Amino acid sequence: MTVGIVIVSHSPDVAKGAADMVRQMVGNEVPLGFCGGNPDGGLGTSVEKILAAIDAAWSEDGIAILVDLGGAETNSEMAIEMLPEERRQKIVICNAPVVEGAVMAATEAWGGGSLADVKRTAEELSPQ
Amino acid sequence: MTVGIVIVSHSPDVAKGAADMVRQMVGNEVPLGFCGGNPDGGLGTSVEKILAAIDAAWSEDGIAILVDLGGAETNSEMAIEMLPEERRQKIVICNAPVVEGAVMAATEAWGGGSLADVKRTAEELSPQ
């Protein structure tokens, strides 16, 4: 069992840096996708990029998405709704900070935690 | 009254991206410093870089530091202790996520909040 992790930030740099931190912690054993920036590359988020990141991290054990602020969440929800039902039900958005939550979630996923475990870990252990 | 904001991440990319997000929200009116990476530039933090970031963001109204994980906090505390007493007492480390907390803290600082207001805003409003 290895849940995949998706990082969605307004900033491409934040997304990349958080992904580096995840990789440092769990290596390549956890499926990971990340994206940041609006469709033009400026600060914002893009449904298309989010869909690609979900695809890159896809795991049948589920996907935990970490987002930063408002639009990242709304756009991630929109992206999820565009997926077929059998994928949709395997994706959760964590109510956790994007960087700290991604590291926590990935650590739990690496240890073999279920999607619910991964979400709970990100939401509980992250600094408030 | 404008409190300064300092962002300390293990990742130079996260620090830069979070700073971009802060700038997008509050422009150049809030003193801002940021750093990431160990003394060699790899993932980690550096007391020297933290001291430089505090210096860059210095405001007599105070400095709120946002950190990501463990070592970023320990190294920030160490950096603060190395400063003269009159600076030290004007610096707080927020118990808040680095990206979301930085945006929240900077927004409050921009609005003229005190150091205590800035810290409280970052800690209360940030997703948990």
Place this chain on the structure above:
Amino acid sequence: MALPLETLLDTVSARIISAADELTALDSAIGDADHGLNMKRGFEAVQADKAGIFAKPPGEALKAVGMTLVMKVGGASGPLYGTLFMTLGKELPENPSVADLGRALQASVTALKARGKADIGNKTMLDVLGPVAAHLESGSASIESVRALATESAKATIPMKAIRGRASFLGDRSIGHMDPGARSSEIMITAVCDVLEGKP
């Protein structure tokens, strides 16, 4: 009435695109200074896609507009306005009465509330779209009254405290500024009124 969809869309697009700086300035006061840029990106993409969009029947065309906004806007307003257009496309009958317009807009408002986890009074686009939908549904709406209500509702966001979106980070300091999304909604509704009145 048969809706002149293409003219409506062209006018809405043109008005939003030329108001981009104003919308961005509003967002700069209480947000991240990108609402105009976002909306411009979205409606430019809609215009670029016009041939594909109007190859479809009206309902599908509206859904395609919504999908383009979802994919291109890049801010919270993308999924929100996208949901608005997609719901309109689903709900509007072929030759809608004013009451049909009201019902469809009301359905959009409901979908938008769910999408944004928001409600009327939160200082968002909902504070324009909600009252206008209710007014259309009431049966007593005229083009004049709709236009006036949209303008008045956008203005009414000025004293509100933001509860949703970036402006909510400002807390009480969000008071005293018009919500950028409320203003873009006002612009779109005004554009529709102007077209229906024959003055685009």
Place this chain on the structure above:
Amino acid sequence: MALPLETLLDTVSARIISAADELTALDSAIGDADHGLNMKRGFEAVQADKAGIFAKPPGEALKAVGMTLVMKVGGASGPLYGTLFMTLGKELPENPSVADLGRALQASVTALKARGKADIGNKTMLDVLGPVAAHLESGSASIESVRALATESAKATIPMKAIRGRASFLGDRSIGHMDPGARSSEIMITAVCDVLEGKP
């Protein structure tokens, strides 16, 4: 006894630097795979700075070692070991007895607990440094017993659940692995024992 500070520091540095891969591997299992890299960076900087460090009297030299570690390690272990050396520099008298060594190390452990907001039993370097300090203070310590205790204490972190540091993110899964900081502490203490026994 007069401490052969320079030999001690050279041996500690050499042992840590040559154990870098092992320490990183331990950190890879329950952390971010950088403890060896961090410690190597720190002690290479100490070695590079040796002339400056040993131009100072012993207490100041130890403080300078601590400061170099603080500035160069780049991980949580930097301020922690930095605090250890700085406290030793402050607390150690000129020609310390074994009890003096114990008292100074105990003071370092206290400072380290405060710095890390940690305690004995959290699966950290404290689980080696704490017992060794207590044993030295007890008055019954021999080089042999100190060395054995350090090794045993590092091993005793294997069944512990991490409460502090990165390994705490793993929760129960941190059980079954030796703490990298406990191992680096064991290596340093063993190095000191070896030097004092005349076999560096």
